[in-house]
Amino acid sequence: MxxxxxxxxxxxxLIGLGLYGVxxxxxxxxxxxxxxxxxxGVFLMFGIIARKGAAAGLAADPVPQALVITGIVIAFSAxxxxxxxxxxxxxxxxxxxxxPDATIERNDRSDA
Amino acid sequence: xxxxxxxxxxxxxxxxxxxxxxIAAHEAFTAVIGYVVYGLLLALVWVRLFALxxxxxxxxxxxxVTGVLLISAAVRLRASEAEMMHERLGIAPRLVAAALxxxxxxxxxxxxxxxxxxxxxxxxxxxxxxxxxxxxxxITAVLIAYRAFDTMLEKVVLVLAVIGVWSxxxxxxxxxxxxxxxxxxxxxxxxxxxQLLPPLGIIVALHIVWVGANEPGGAFQxxxxxxxxxxxxxxxxLREAPAIGRRWLRVALISGPVVFLAIGLLGFALAGGFLAYxxxxxxxxxxxxxxxxxxxxxxxxxxxxxxxxxxRPS
Amino acid sequence: MKSVADxxxxxxxCAGSFFFLAGTVGLLRFPDSLTxxxxxxxxxxxxLGLVVLGLLPQANGFLGGLKLxxxxxxVQLAGATVAQVIAEALRRRGPPP
Numbered sequence: 001m002x003x004x005x006x007x008x009x010x011x012x013x014l015i016g017l018g019l020y021g022v023x024x025x026x027x028x029x030x031x032x033x034x035x036x037x038x039x040x041g042v043f044l045m046f047g048i049i050a051r052k053g054a055a056a057g058l059a060a061d062p063v064p065q066a067l068v069i070t071g072i073v074i075a076f077s078a079x080x081x082x083x084x085x086x087x088x089x090x091x092x093x094x095x096x097x098x099x100p101d102a103t104i105e106r107n108d109r110s111d112a
Numbered sequence: 113x114x115x116x117x118x119x120x121x122x123x124x125x126x127x128x129x130x131x132x133x134x135i136a137a138h139e140a141f142t143a144v145i146g147y148v149v150y151g152l153l154l155a156l157v158w159v160r161l162f163a164l165x166x167x168x169x170x171x172x173x174x175x176x177v178t179g180v181l182l183i184s185a186a187v188r189l190r191a192s193e194a195e196m197m198h199e200r201l202g203i204a205p206r207l208v209a210a211a212l213x214x215x216x217x218x219x220x221x222x223x224x225x226x227x228x229x230x231x232x233x234x235x236x237x238x239x240x241x242x243x244x245x246x247x248x249x250x251i252t253a254v255l256i257a258y259r260a261f262d263t264m265l266e267k268v269v270l271v272l273a274v275i276g277v278w279s280x281x282x283x284x285x286x287x288x289x290x291x292x293x294x295x296x297x298x299x300x301x302x303x304x305x306x307q308l309l310p311p312l313g314i315i316v317a318l319h320i321v322w323v324g325a326n327e328p329g330g331a332f333q334x335x336x337x338x339x340x341x342x343x344x345x346x347x348x349x350l351r352e353a354p355a356i357g358r359r360w361l362r363v364a365l366i367s368g369p370v371v372f373l374a375i376g377l378l379g380f381a382l383a384g385g386f387l388a389y390x391x392x393x394x395x396x397x398x399x400x401x402x403x404x405x406x407x408x409x410x411x412x413x414x415x416x417x418x419x420x421x422x423x424r425p426s
Numbered sequence: 427m428k429s430v431a432d433x434x435x436x437x438x439x440c441a442g443s444f445f446f447l448a449g450t451v452g453l454l455r456f457p458d459s460l461t462x463x464x465x466x467x468x469x470x471x472x473x474l475g476l477v478v479l480g481l482l483p484q485a486n487g488f489l490g491g492l493k494l495x496x497x498x499x500x501v502q503l504a505g506a507t508v509a510q511v512i513a514e515a516l517r518r519r520g521p522p523p
Contacts, residue, residue: 003120003160008224010124010157014131016217021135023209026199029140029189033147033182037131040154040174047161048224053233058250059162063234066254069169069332070266073409076173076181077273080416083185084277087419096192097199301510305503312500 004051011044028086028096032079039075043068120160127153140186140193147182151175164328165251168320172336173413180343181417247395252330256398260387264376267369267405270412274365278356281420287357289425291418295349306348313341321406325395331368331402335409342414353418355425361411368408372401431483438480445473459516463509470505474498 014037021034046064053061090096130153134146151174158167201209238250238258247253255263281288317337324330345351354361375397379388389397449469456462478498485491 005224006120006124007157007161008227009221010127012217012220012224013128015220016213017128017131017135019216020209020213023213024201024206025135026201027140027189027193027196029182029185030143033140033143034135036147036174036178037134037150040151040170043166043170044154044157045220045224047158047163047166048227049231050163051161052227052229052231053235054162054230058235058239061233061235062238062250062254063259065163065166066251066259067262068163068166069251069255070262072166072169072174073332074266074269076178076413077270077416079178080181080419081273081276083181084280084419087185087188088280090189090192095195096189097196099199300514301507305507308503 004048007044007051008048011041011048014038014041014044017041026097028089028098029083032082032086036075036079039071043071046071123153123156123160127157140189141183144179144182144186148175148179151179165249165330165333168328168333169336172333172340176340177336177343177413177417180347184417247325247398249324249326249328249330251328252324252398252402255330256401257389257394260372260376263405264369264372264387267372267408270408270416271366271369274412274415277416277420279420281356281422285421285423287355287425288421289352289355289423290415290421291346291353292349293423294352298348298350302344302348303350306344306350309344310341313337317341317406317410321402324402325399331405332409335406336413338406338410339413339417342410343417346414346418353414356415356421357425361415364407364411365415366408368405371404375401435480435484438476442473442476442478442480445469445476449473460513463512467505467509470501474501 018034018036018038018041022031022038025031025034046068047060050060050062050064050068053064086096127150130146130150134143134150137143137146152171155167155171155175158164158170235250238254241257242250242253247257278286281290317334319334320329320337321331321334322329324334342353346353356362375389376387379385379390382388382390446469449465452465452469453462456465475498478494481494482491485494
């Protein structure tokens with residue numbers, strides 16, 4: 001087994017791990033972290049495609065690599081936006097829960 | 113099994129182990145620390161895939177800048193964690209989720225094992241215009257020439273993300289300051305580092321941007337390094353981030369996409385197409401774009417990390 | 427056939443790895459944060475120093491060697507600063523209960 005296949009299998013496992021975290025963690029920050037793990041697994045899949053596309057004297061196909069570089073930067077900006085939204089939610093609500101009924105309960109209590 | 117294969121397998125287990133720890137950790141802060149380590153290990157995997165440009169980007173942005181963002185978020189959200197403990201799923205739904213994720217991962221693993229080798233590739237097409245463009249790094253060529261449209265739109269996305277983050281400020285603080293406040297007297301090791309490191313970091317960043325034309329490196333990696341220098345100065349509280357209403361900041365933020373777009377439109381007049389570079393002048397034009405992209409990245413990343421403004425300029 | 431430089435590299439890198447191993451054992455086995463910090467900084471300092479020293483003969487010309495030394499110096503600087511900052515945070519939090 002070569003390094004590329006190994007990285008691809010790691011990518012597949014990371015996608016599974018990240019997906020599990022996104023599904024099971026109730027806290028949005030943990031969901032976000034898991035989503036980033038999932039994303040890096042997807043990037044690794046691109047990595048194996050790049051490595052298997054080695055040709056023309058290049059050790060790896062530059063097109064998927066360039067897409068991954070773009071992707072890492074986009075993933076960061078999306079994460080930053082999500083963190084800002086989450087901190088705002090916490091500042092307004094004093095809670096980070098995503099349960100839709102939680103806010104309604106709280107509003108009912110403050111109304112009463 | 114050779115030594116290098118054993119090291120590869122060890123690295124893969126390490127990456128998966130740290131990723132699993134990040135997912136399973138009890139506290140968000142611990143999980144974030146795990147994520148930073150995970151990012152650095154992942155950079156090593158990218159080195160093993162002969163993708164040095166990606167490794168640099170992953171280490172600088174995927175692990176470094178994202179790490180700073182998430183650590184501060186984890187600290188500020190610590191109070192929200194205990195309350196949400198009772199929202200954790202029961203054992204049965206978690207088992208179902210685990211089984212489904214296992215199926216997804218297994219399907220992807222089957223695809224990986226079934227991939228044709230050598231696979232489909234665009235390497236010859238990406239390599240062919242290199243001499244014409246005067247570049248040596250095929251990835252830079254893909255980013256700025258072959259698929260320039262993607263890169264330009266990505267710069268636009270960065271600006272949109274900044275606008276999105278800023279728009280979460282209250283009306284009263286619009287145009288105000290974000291991030292840590294400046295201290296009158298700063299001392300200690302962090303302040304020392306924040307004074308000593310930036311000159312060095314700026315030189316290294318410029319070097320990385322400059323060699324990016326021919327060797328691993330480029331605008332993203334150099335820009336990320338510059339933003340790291342800005343962040344260390346902010347964290348040491350030597351200076352405050354500029355108020356988001358400042359004209360020069362806004363010019364710096366949009367300079368990358370604007371220059372990119374302007375040169376793209378000029379391509380209609382000079383080279384007969386959007387984002388077409390005039391023959392013989394491709395290299396200087398590309399370096400010109402890279403400089404402004406670096407500036408844009410260097411201004412964007414710290415503003416995204418410190419979040420929306422929370423106070424008026426004093 | 428290995429030259430003297432190659433043997434020097436192997437010996438120095440192995441010695442460096444030993445210090446990293448010792449540092450890691452310390453990190454895992456020492457009882458509290460301050461002693462763990464102590465183990466870590468030693469590993470960074472000596473271990474990386476020896477690895478860099480060992481790699482110098484293999485460096486790609488003078489500039490390559492300069493970059494290696496710069497990496498070592500920067501890691502020293504960052505490691506020392508981080509150790510100080512963590513120790514300061516520990517001191518502020520007070521002794522563990």
